[in-house]
Amino acid sequence: MYAKVIVDVPAKQTNRAFDYEVPSSLSKWVEVGSRVGVPFGPRVLQGFVVELQEETQVDAKRIKPIQNVLDLVPPLTSELVSLGRWISRMYMCHEVTALQAMLPAALKAKYERVIIVGDESEEQSFLDMPDIEAIISFVKSKESVSMDVLLERFSKEGALIKELLSSGRLTEVQLVKDRMNTKKALTVFPPAGGRGLEEALSELPARANKQKDVLRYLIEHPHAIRLTELMETIEVGASTVKSLADRGWIELREVEVMRDPYMGRAFERTKPLTLTEEQSGVFAPIRDAVAEDRHEVFLLHGVTGSGKTEVYLQSIQQCLDMDKEAIVLVPEISLTPQMVERFKGRFGDLVAVLHSRLSNGERYDEWRKITRKQVKVVIGARSAIFAPFTNIGLIIIDEEHESSYKQEESPKYHTRDVAVQRAKQQDAVVVLGSATPSLESMEKTRRRRDRPKPPFTLLTMKERVASRPMPPVTIVDMREELKTGNRSMFSRSLYKAIEERLHKKEQTVLLLNRRGYATFVMCRTCGFVSQCPHCDISLTYHQSSHALRCHYCGYAEREVKECPSCQSEHIRHFGTGTQRVEEELSKIFPGIRVIRMDVDTTTEKGSHEKWLTMFREKQADVLLGTQMVAKGLDFPDVTLVGVIAADTVLNIPDFRSAERTFQLLTQVAGRAGRHEKQGEVFVQTYTPEHYSVQYASHHDYIAFANHEMDIRANLGYPPYQRLILITFSHEQVPLLVRMAEAFVTRLKEIALPYTRQQVDLFSEAVSMDSSFHFDVLGPVASPISRIKDRYRFQCVVKYRGEDLAAEIVGKTVAWFEERSAKEKLLVSVDVDPQYLM
Numbered sequence: 001m002y003a004k005v006i007v008d009v010p011a012k013q014t015n016r017a018f019d020y021e022v023p024s025s026l027s028k029w030v031e032v033g034s035r036v037g038v039p040f041g042p043r044v045l046q047g048f049v050v051e052l053q054e055e056t057q058v059d060a061k062r063i064k065p066i067q068n069v070l071d072l073v074p075p076l077t078s079e080l081v082s083l084g085r086w087i088s089r090m091y092m093c094h095e096v097t098a099l100q101a102m103l104p105a106a107l108k109a110k111y112e113r114v115i116i117v118g119d120e121s122e123e124q125s126f127l128d129m130p131d132i133e134a135i136i137s138f139v140k141s142k143e144s145v146s147m148d149v150l151l152e153r154f155s156k157e158g159a160l161i162k163e164l165l166s167s168g169r170l171t172e173v174q175l176v177k178d179r180m181n182t183k184k185a186l187t188v189f190p191p192a193g194g195r196g197l198e199e200a201l202s203e204l205p206a207r208a209n210k211q212k213d214v215l216r217y218l219i220e221h222p223h224a225i226r227l228t229e230l231m232e233t234i235e236v237g238a239s240t241v242k243s244l245a246d247r248g249w250i251e252l253r254e255v256e257v258m259r260d261p262y263m264g265r266a267f268e269r270t271k272p273l274t275l276t277e278e279q280s281g282v283f284a285p286i287r288d289a290v291a292e293d294r295h296e297v298f299l300l301h302g303v304t305g306s307g308k309t310e311v312y313l314q315s316i317q318q319c320l321d322m323d324k325e326a327i328v329l330v331p332e333i334s335l336t337p338q339m340v341e342r343f344k345g346r347f348g349d350l351v352a353v354l355h356s357r358l359s360n361g362e363r364y365d366e367w368r369k370i371t372r373k374q375v376k377v378v379i380g381a382r383s384a385i386f387a388p389f390t391n392i393g394l395i396i397i398d399e400e401h402e403s404s405y406k407q408e409e410s411p412k413y414h415t416r417d418v419a420v421q422r423a424k425q426q427d428a429v430v431v432l433g434s435a436t437p438s439l440e441s442m443e444k445t446r447r448r449r450d451r452p453k454p455p456f457t458l459l460t461m462k463e464r465v466a467s468r469p470m471p472p473v474t475i476v477d478m479r480e481e482l483k484t485g486n487r488s489m490f491s492r493s494l495y496k497a498i499e500e501r502l503h504k505k506e507q508t509v510l511l512l513n514r515r516g517y518a519t520f521v522m523c524r525t526c527g528f529v530s531q532c533p534h535c536d537i538s539l540t541y542h543q544s545s546h547a548l549r550c551h552y553c554g555y556a557e558r559e560v561k562e563c564p565s566c567q568s569e570h571i572r573h574f575g576t577g578t579q580r581v582e583e584e585l586s587k588i589f590p591g592i593r594v595i596r597m598d599v600d601t602t603t604e605k606g607s608h609e610k611w612l613t614m615f616r617e618k619q620a621d622v623l624l625g626t627q628m629v630a631k632g633l634d635f636p637d638v639t640l641v642g643v644i645a646a647d648t649v650l651n652i653p654d655f656r657s658a659e660r661t662f663q664l665l666t667q668v669a670g671r672a673g674r675h676e677k678q679g680e681v682f683v684q685t686y687t688p689e690h691y692s693v694q695y696a697s698h699h700d701y702i703a704f705a706n707h708e709m710d711i712r713a714n715l716g717y718p719p720y721q722r723l724i725l726i727t728f729s730h731e732q733v734p735l736l737v738r739m740a741e742a743f744v745t746r747l748k749e750i751a752l753p754y755t756r757q758q759v760d761l762f763s764e765a766v767s768m769d770s771s772f773h774f775d776v777l778g779p780v781a782s783p784i785s786r787i788k789d790r791y792r793f794q795c796v797v798k799y800r801g802e803d804l805a806a807e808i809v810g811k812t813v814a815w816f817e818e819r820s821a822k823e824k825l826l827v828s829v830d831v832d833p834q835y836l837m
């Protein structure tokens with residue numbers, strides 16, 4: 001048997017499958033999706049088996065055997081292998097990069113160099129040297145040792161070891177190993193049924209009290225117990241237990257344990273709620289599709305507080321009743337303990353949780369619960385879409401509009417599109433939920449001339465549960481505030497509203513969008529702004545460390561007291577970071593209790609959870625934060641939401657700015673008055689007339705979507721045309737410009753026949769909408785024109801119609817790669833980019 005293997009080197013030359021022989025000793029273990037070690041040139045590499053076949057075209061003399069199999073159960077399924085192929089085609093990445101992205105970090109290959117005994121034929125001539133004997137037999141006894149261990153053991157024999165290596169008596173080889181091992185714990189095993197322990201007890205001398213305690217305990221509890229637990233329970237030392245094991249009365253050995261981040265946490269079990277009329281209305285079609293095993297994509301548009309989660313839960317129940325599995329995706333920052341609790345509370349131990357705050361080990365163990373089929377539901381961030389389930393009935397994406405569903409590094413996939421593809425492969429149902437669906441998804445629910453049945457089905461919930469009203473939103477024009485002499489960052493009305501909450505002992509959520517509004521340092525005399533010497537961006541001031549930092553490359557410098565340009569002392573930090581809002585709050589409301597949540601206060605593991613719990617327990621009056629506070633929070637006493645400055649996102653030059661502003665305002669406004677108490681919202685802005693602010697204040701998603709879609713159609717932006725962003729970077733501008741221009745010229749040449757072909761087709765009466773349309777903009781300097789000392793240029797491909805664009809760009813990149821590599825120029829391709837930076 002032969003296997004096609006994709007090796008773990010993301011390069012053009014290795015971006016294809018290579019044939020290997022499957023030795024008969026391994027044939028039981030090698031499957032599609034197995035990780036294997038294979039000889040590749042002088043090295044041994046990790047690879048993935050992507051196909052098995054009886055024959056090979058490769059010359060029998062040249063074909064090499066697979067060296068080893070890394071896992072007893074393949075970490076990928078054949079379905080995931082196909083998905084990997086789709087991702088690599090769709091997002092133009094190496095196939096191995098796509099496959100690697102599906103594995104938990106713990107399974108990334110580690111290459112280890114070890115020493116083994118080499119040529120034995122020369123053994124005789126060395127026999128007279130006892131040192132050599134010792135070294136060789138040491139290595140033999142271990143089968144293989146690392147250089148470090150060998151040198152540690154024979155610290156004085158370095159020269160001799162070197163000689164043995166060069167003469168071939170010892171050889172250095174490379175092994176493929178896992179980066180992460182399973183966690184083991186010493187465990188005590190009493191003999192079956194506790195047999196023989198009574199006799200053992202009588203054999204012990206009278207003074208061996210502690211040992212007797214152990215035996216008595218095991219007679220009463222004749223089952224395996226972790227050593228540490230036994231030591232704690234009856235207060236004995238490890239040596240006591242070991243001595244019993246030495247006498248053979250009990251057994252002590254290492255067994256694997258699972259790291260469970262939620263261990264010891266009791267989740268209150270919840271029962272399905274009686275659905276409201278609107279919930280029943282949207283649940284019925286989802287339930288039917290799941291029950292009928294019918295692939296369908298639903299876009300669930302439900303206003304904030306409409307009870308989408310309960311719809312998800314009952315849909316999952318339907319999926320479990322069919323003995324199928326479900327994947328639930330939520331944005332990383334919404335994956336709060338409360339969120340997890342809602343799912344664990346309903347489905348208990350059937351739920352695995354995957355998110356980036358877990359340690360590698362914890363994540364690996366959660367992941368293995370899936371491969372071992374111990375769980376049926378996975379809830380997680382982006383990469384949980386790759387959960388190795390084999391019988392998926394339902395995939396849910398909550399907050400489907402979130403830009404974090406797009407992965408920013410290669411493979412630059414969009415989770416939503418991957419989910420739809422995966423669901424197609426498994427005949428599963430997809431539910432995309434949001435109070436503010438992306439325009440891309442919304443467009444797919446609309447009928448078109450060439451598309452009588454739209455790809456997605458729209459389901460709508462217009463009302464909050466229990467007919468709770470949407471909170472009234474007041475727009476505050478900050479220009480007017482300035483005119484009346486209010487220079488504070490709080491308008492008079494927001495000030496009053498906060499004061500009122502303090503009196504009534506209710507809670508306030510304040511949002512400050514940090515993005516594009518970071519504190520920077522500027523000289524008031526000459527206008528000098530501290531910039532990163534390596535990137536084309538101003539440095540951000542961090543109060544806690546009194547340092548200026550670059551958000552792109554991590555460069556840091558000490559706070560300056562004097563302007564480096566004009567030596568003036570009037571240099572200080574500007575802008576309204578969350579730290580400054582916090583300072584001002586305490587100044588105007590002495591004694592106010594504020595919890596601040598931003599990147600600075602949530603780096604520590606568990607800090608996110610800690611802050612939210614404190615706020616829920618009413619240990620604070622105000623929760624102040626960045627986007628983090630806008631998502632998913634459901635606190636009964638929050639009756640006021642304030643947005644400090646709504647314009648910060650609007651000012652970013654990006655065609656999605658209005659959409660992002662609308663989404664953020666709607667989401668954060670949705671945190672107010674979700675329970676019995678009525679809520680209200682204040683939005684401070686310098687552009688109160690902007691349509692995104694206006695529509696958000698009326699909670700009118702549909703009107704916003706229609707308005708924005710018209711603009712996009714006119715400008716030829718998504719969802720009407722798709723984009724591919726191609727970024728070039730190099731240390732020298734002239735070469736960069738020349739190469740970028742050469743790329744674009746070639747790209748247009750390669751595209752030409754495709755577009756012609758389409759024009760011909762068109763003349764044979766193909767409808768307008770399916771015609772292929774291909775445009776190239778640029779090259780131009782990127783908005784962030786330098787990062788880490790490399791200048792950046794970009795071009796944007798706009799296209800409509802067939803998926804031919806990926807092919808065209810792919811061909812151009814292939815043509816370009818050799819030249820660019822020679823010049824050390826980097827090219828990166830981003831299909832469906834979220835940001836054009």
Ligand SMILES: Nc1ncnc2c1ncn2[C@@H]1O[C@H](COP(=O)(O)OP(=O)(O)OP(=O)(O)O)[C@@H](O)[C@H]1O
Nearest residue numbers: 273274275276304305306307308309310465632670
């Ligand atoms: N059928 C029901 N009966 C009673 N209460 C319900 C029902 N469904 C949901 N709820 C409650 O309504 C509140 C809002 O529900 P949920 O958090 O699911 O809203 P949502 O649509 O996800 O909102 P958001 O988009 O803002 O996150 C929750 O407190 C939930 O427990």
Ligand SMILES: [Zn+2]
Nearest residue numbers: 523526563566
């Ligand atoms: Zn100055």
Ligand SMILES: [Zn+2]
Nearest residue numbers: 532535550553
């Ligand atoms: Zn920098």
